[in-house]
Amino acid sequence: MSILVDKKTRGLIQGITGHEGARACREMLSYGTRVLAGVTPGKGGRTIEGVPVYDSVREAVLRHPSINTSLITVPALFVRDAAVEAIANKIPLVNILTEHVTVRDSAWIIARARREGVRVVGPSSVGIISPGKGKIGSIGSSAVEKKIFFPGHVGIISKSGGMTAEIGVLLTRQGIGQSTAVGIGGDQIIGSDFADLLVLFERDPATKAVVIFGEVGGSYEEEAARLISQRKCTKPVVAIIAGYFTKDLRPATVLGHAGAIVSHGQGGYHSKVSALKKAGVHVASTLEDIPRVLKAILRL
Amino acid sequence: MNLYEHEGKKLFSRYGIAVPRSVLWRKGNEPRRQWMKSPVVLKAQILAGERKKAGGILFASGSADVARRSRAMLRKIVAGEAIKNILVEERVAGAREWYVSFSYDTARRAPVLALSPHGGTGIANARVSAIDLSSGVEDFFFRDAIRSAGFRREDVVPLLGIVKKLWSIFWNESALLAEINPLFRLSTGELVAGDAKIILDDEKVCPGERRFISLGGDIAILASGGGASLLSIDALVRRGGRPANYTEYSGNPPASVVRALTKKVLSQKGLRGCWVVGGTANFTDIYETLSGFVAGLGEVKPKPRYPIVIRRDGPRQKEALRMLEGVREAGRYELYLSGSETSISESADMIVKYAYGNKTARRVKK
Numbered sequence: 164m165s166i167l168v169d170k171k172t173r174g175l176i177q178g179i180t181g182h183e184g185a186r187a188c189r190e191m192l193s194y195g196t197r198v199l200a201g202v203t204p205g206k207g208g209r210t211i212e213g214v215p216v217y218d219s220v221r222e223a224v225l226r227h228p229s230i231n232t233s234l235i236t237v238p239a240l241f242v243r244d245a246a247v248e249a250i251a252n253k254i255p256l257v258n259i260l261t262e263h264v265t266v267r268d269s270a271w272i273i274a275r276a277r278r279e280g281v282r283v284v285g286p287s288s289v290g291i292i293s294p295g296k297g298k299i300g301s302i303g304s305s306a307v308e309k310k311i312f313f314p315g316h317v318g319i320i321s322k323s324g325g326m327t328a329e330i331g332v333l334l335t336r337q338g339i340g341q342s343t344a345v346g347i348g349g350d351q352i353i354g355s356d357f358a359d360l361l362v363l364f365e366r367d368p369a370t371k372a373v374v375i376f377g378e379v380g381g382s383y384e385e386e387a388a389r390l391i392s393q394r395k396c397t398k399p400v401v402a403i404i405a406g407y408f409t410k411d412l413r414p415a416t417v418l419g420h421a422g423a424i425v426s427h428g429q430g431g432y433h434s435k436v437s438a439l440k441k442a443g444v445h446v447a448s449t450l451e452d453i454p455r456v457l458k459a460i461l462r463l
Numbered sequence: 464m465n466l467y468e469h470e471g472k473k474l475f476s477r478y479g480i481a482v483p484r485s486v487l488w489r490k491g492n493e494p495r496r497q498w499m500k501s502p503v504v505l506k507a508q509i510l511a512g513e514r515k516k517a518g519g520i521l522f523a524s525g526s527a528d529v530a531r532r533s534r535a536m537l538r539k540i541v542a543g544e545a546i547k548n549i550l551v552e553e554r555v556a557g558a559r560e561w562y563v564s565f566s567y568d569t570a571r572r573a574p575v576l577a578l579s580p581h582g583g584t585g586i587a588n589a590r591v592s593a594i595d596l597s598s599g600v601e602d603f604f605f606r607d608a609i610r611s612a613g614f615r616r617e618d619v620v621p622l623l624g625i626v627k628k629l630w631s632i633f634w635n636e637s638a639l640l641a642e643i644n645p646l647f648r649l650s651t652g653e654l655v656a657g658d659a660k661i662i663l664d665d666e667k668v669c670p671g672e673r674r675f676i677s678l679g680g681d682i683a684i685l686a687s688g689g690g691a692s693l694l695s696i697d698a699l700v701r702r703g704g705r706p707a708n709y710t711e712y713s714g715n716p717p718a719s720v721v722r723a724l725t726k727k728v729l730s731q732k733g734l735r736g737c738w739v740v741g742g743t744a745n746f747t748d749i750y751e752t753l754s755g756f757v758a759g760l761g762e763v764k765p766k767p768r769y770p771i772v773i774r775r776d777g778p779r780q781k782e783a784l785r786m787l788e789g790v791r792e793a794g795r796y797e798l799y800l801s802g803s804e805t806s807i808s809e810s811a812d813m814i815v816k817y818a819y820g821n822k823t824a825r826r827v828k829k
Binding site: 186239262263264265266267270271273274275277278289290301302303311321322323324325326327328329331332349351352353356376378379381382383386403405406407408409412413414415416417418419420421422423448449450451 | 465511512543567569570572573574595596597634637639662664665666667674676678686687688689690691692693694696697698699700701706709711713714741742743744745746777803806807808
């Protein structure tokens with residue numbers, strides 16, 4: 164099995180006529196994922212890669228009632244409108260690929276999603292892939308994906324798109340396959356955090372262990388530690404936390420991702436590492452440690 | 464983007480939040496006002512916290528005293544920041560001090576209102592209430608929050624006015640933080656903002672801007688990807704490498720963007736090496752971005768003689784490596800190339816070794 168994406172995924176792409184949307188569409192189709200429709204207001208009636216384009220989500224869902232996942236690729240300024248449109252149409256999974264969404268818009272989207280019971284992954288999410296079953300978004304470009312991901316039993320949750328692939332490569336080379344890899348995005352406010360997805364991996368019989376890639380800033384890593392301490396996730400977790408070097412930088416400095424904010428104390432490197440260790444998480448100090456630790460845990 | 468106090472207070476005035484009378488004092492502009500004859504506060508306009516502890520807040524009385532202390536303050540460096548501007552502000556005495564702020568809470572993934580009838584202690588001792596955006600932001604919610612924070616009944620309505628205005632700033636200006644600490648409650652009942660701390664969302668103010676932070680070392684860094692950049696510098700620092708800067712390009716930028724960034728990074732002084740590093744890209748065109756690097760490299764004067772270690776992989780990586788081998792074989796640069804078969808840690812070993820000596824490895828003839 165897997166989480167969030169599988170052979171039953173029926174995709175909609177909002178912003179399909181744009182550069183990012185069309186690329187994601189090609190990528191998903193070439194991976195064998197069904198993309199039933201696209202939406203770009205004002206551009207209904209045409210097709211992209213054979214996929215029909217509609218003017219609104221309502222129309223797309225009426226014509227294709229089996230749509231169960233929407234990928235949002237519209238420019239940052241239009242993300243709030245597009246995401247709320249998907250949520251209002253009760254599409255159960257909304258994956259936001261777009262970067263540079265304001266915290267205000269993200270908070271607004273998440274509040275609406277909670278009320279409607281919709282799951283949001285992102286913004287700034289590279290996508291979700293369940294190897295051999297399907298994918299949403301730009302994760303694992305077809306040019307290189309054959310050597311990145313393959314089916315197996317390890318889940319990946321990462322704030323960084325690049326690191327999702329990097330961890331995939333390392334595991335694949337060591338013969339460790341993946342159940343699902345999820346890019347949750349490195350923004351300050353995100354739709355699904357480590358804890359949200361650890362709960363899903365806990366329930367997924369195919370997943371035997373989970374790797375998480377975290378960064379300094381915010382509290383999502385500490386919350387993952389809390390969840391694990393409360394035994395709401397009992398599967399082995401291996402974590403790697405980036406930002407060790409930030410301990411001497413001025414607090415509140417923002418690094419690569421908008422949520423990677425230099426913090427001392429809560430939110431800082433040592434706070435996250437010690438919270439995770441206390442919860443029994445294996446904290447790797449380099450990427451290469453991850454497959455080693457996993458092999459020991461899974462007795463491979 | 465963090466606003467200086469005087470910028471924040473301008474915003475307060477625009478939204479109808481009262482602030483003390485003040486004027487900006489800087490080198491070459493020493494304003495005189497009638498009210499400056501009464502006791503004033505001299506406030507260094509710097510972004511660091513705990514200004515008072517660091518000596519960035521002084522009291523003064525009378526024009527001569529103000530001038531003397533202000534001039535002295537302008538020569539100081541407080542918490543690593545040179546003081547360019549001083550806010551000379553009418554002193555508020557005998558007031559009660561409250562705390563009020565709006566910010567985002569990552570645990571609740573929502574905006575939060577923080578309130579305390581004891582100012583000066585910050586958010587740590589404030590009562591924090593999460594705002595449910597899906598139910599609309601109504602006055603009653605703010606009133607309830609004020610009461611449960613321990614304010615007296617008669618203070619609720621006046622404070623509500625301030626809270627609503629601060630919320631308008633927070634929401635309309637796409638702020639990440641809007642804080643008044645302290646909020647003075649004068650004996651007349653009037654509420655006046657003693658300080659202003661505003662952080663605006665960079666995605667709103669300067670979307671897509673490449674972050675560049677000077678780290679003071681001697682290895683120039685050009686990293687790709689938010690996560691890879693942090694992890695790579697960690698690996699470098701753990702090996703005793705000294706990064707000159709933090710910068711990062713992510714997504715799939717055109718060559719021109721990487722070229723400009725390369726020039727900026729390599730124009731730093733005293734470099735002993737350059738490290739171009741990233742994870743395995745999902746969709747970044749490696750050929751395009753590294754072509755930008757080569758273009759930028761060619762424009763750096765004087766020509767870099769130090770080792771350049773490149774570790775990149777992803778779409779069109781093979782073409783990129785061929786192109787770079789051409790650049791190396793032309794004998795112009797000391798280039799070390801690898802893809803994801805070399806780990807980020809191994810690549811960090813390489814740059815540390817080549818930049819700082821032990822150059823037993825093959826070296827390209829100049």
